[in-house]
Amino acid sequence: MTPLKIVCTEPTIMDKRPDICVVDPDPGLASALGSLLHRYGIGVRRFDTLPGCLEMLDSGLLDGSVMFLDIDVCEAQPATLLEHVRAAAARLSVVAVTDGGDLALRERIVGAGALDLVRRPLLAAYVFNRLREELPGEPGLPKDGMVALSLRDGTQVTFRMMQPEDAEIEQAFVTALSERSRSLRFFSGLRQLPPRLLALLTNPDYPLSYALIATVNEDSRERQIGVARYAPTGEAGVAEFAVVVSDEWQGQGVGSQLLQLVISAAAIAGLRRLEGLILRENKEMLSLAKSLGFAVDRGHSPDLSMIRVVKELTGRRQPSPGV
Numbered sequence: 001m002t003p004l005k006i007v008c009t010e011p012t013i014m015d016k017r018p019d020i021c022v023v024d025p026d027p028g029l030a031s032a033l034g035s036l037l038h039r040y041g042i043g044v045r046r047f048d049t050l051p052g053c054l055e056m057l058d059s060g061l062l063d064g065s066v067m068f069l070d071i072d073v074c075e076a077q078p079a080t081l082l083e084h085v086r087a088a089a090a091r092l093s094v095v096a097v098t099d100g101g102d103l104a105l106r107e108r109i110v111g112a113g114a115l116d117l118v119r120r121p122l123l124a125a126y127v128f129n130r131l132r133e134e135l136p137g138e139p140g141l142p143k144d145g146m147v148a149l150s151l152r153d154g155t156q157v158t159f160r161m162m163q164p165e166d167a168e169i170e171q172a173f174v175t176a177l178s179e180r181s182r183s184l185r186f187f188s189g190l191r192q193l194p195p196r197l198l199a200l201l202t203n204p205d206y207p208l209s210y211a212l213i214a215t216v217n218e219d220s221r222e223r224q225i226g227v228a229r230y231a232p233t234g235e236a237g238v239a240e241f242a243v244v245v246s247d248e249w250q251g252q253g254v255g256s257q258l259l260q261l262v263i264s265a266a267a268i269a270g271l272r273r274l275e276g277l278i279l280r281e282n283k284e285m286l287s288l289a290k291s292l293g294f295a296v297d298r299g300h301s302p303d304l305s306m307i308r309v310v311k312e313l314t315g316r317r318q319p320s321p322g323v
Contacts, residue, residue, distance in 0.1 A: 018065035019043040020268065021057075023050050023088075024097070025073055029123070033068075033268070042270060050074070050084055057091050065314060066093045066267050071109065071117075072100075082112040089113030093314050095264050097123060110293055115313060118264050119149070151252045155216070159257060162211035162227065167202045169215070173224040178247045184282045185244040201229070207269030208232050212261055214245070214254050225249045228258035230266055230274060237272035243285070255288055263292065267313050275310045 020042060022030035030046035037044060045062060047053040050069065056062035067088050074084045088094045094114040098105070106117040148156045162170070174182065174193050182190055193201065204211040211229035215222045228243035241262060245255045266274055275297070278285050286307060290296075294309040 018063040019045050021053050021062070021064045021067040021092070022046045023048075023053050023067060023073075024070040025049075026070075029068065029097075029120075037268070050088060054087060054091065064092045065270065066095060066115075067091075068095050068097055068123075069114075070120075071096045071098050082108060085109055085112040085114050093267060095267055115267060116260055116263050116292065118260055123261070123264060149257065151254065153252065155252075157225070157254060157257075158215045158217075158222075159212060159261065160215070162202055162204060162213050162229075164199075164203050166213065166224070167198055169222060169224040170202055170213075170227070171198060173227065173246065176246065177244070181244060181247055184279055184285070185242065187279070204229065206265070207271075209239075210262060210265045210269070212258055212265070214249075214258055226254045226258055228255070228262045230262055230271075233275070237270070239266060239271050239274055241266075241274045241276045243288075250284065255285075256292070259288065259292055263311065263313075272314045273310055273312055275308060277306045277308055280305055280307055 020033060020037065022033065022044060024030060024046065025048045027046060030044050034044035045053075045056075045064070047056075053062070053064075053067070057064055069085070069088055071081060071085070074081045085094060085096060089112065096109045096114045096117040097120050098117060099120050109117045148158050151157055171193055175191065177185070182188075201211065209229065209231045211227060213224050214226035215224050217223070224246075226243070226245040226249065228241070230239040230241045232238075233240050241259070243255050243259045243262070245258075263274065274294075276289070276294075278289065280286075286309070289309045289311075292311070294311045297308040297310050
């Protein structure tokens, strides 16, 4: 995966943009998103049901860019659920949200045109963590912005946003990667992050950049086992993503969980595209990217050893054939 080009961009309050729609009878997520995004000129409109939201979109009374759709309130029959997703995805980008879900459900939801299916605990942890940073001391916010999820073997892994205080565990994480993993991630023999790069990577500046880490508890100490991020490319609305997981933790779903939430964070930030360069030999990363809806851009790879993948985050999405 590409080492990411760090582009220095002055953070500014964004111009008013289309609203984010939240279809969810529980007002908690919409309220938190609204508190977080108002400073970026992004409004949030909540609806109890999908038909009410679609009616306003079709009437022109609402200009939306992204919809967070709580699929748990849709009818339980799979065919009906997929029709809901198709209807929403025909109008704007859809991030489906669920309390549970599995890989098979995610494949059906994405196949029906959704941008992604994200577990509510991960999304909530991301939003509330950002809120605590943006609104320090705000009463009523959860004290813990972390979320622990079970891997396929039952191991508990914590997913949370990267902070400046994580420089030590980030450096230890990179140093402990195998030579092959470091080469696939940084395209070089880099063994340790230089101080300036370490500072940049551990100080994400949302919505311009974002980083999420996965950690486990070992001997009462937090150990980082994975990280996913995006960084600006210099092209408006386009960011470059990267994800890497410790060698002994690969193949257990950590990278998938990390990248799914990075995709959602990019959609919330109003980005229109995520892209990245992957070495052809990195079959695992190529498979992960394709499984999460990235397409191979065959006309823009810099050389034959690399593959460029892209994921569009805005605009109407077409369901996969046969779904």
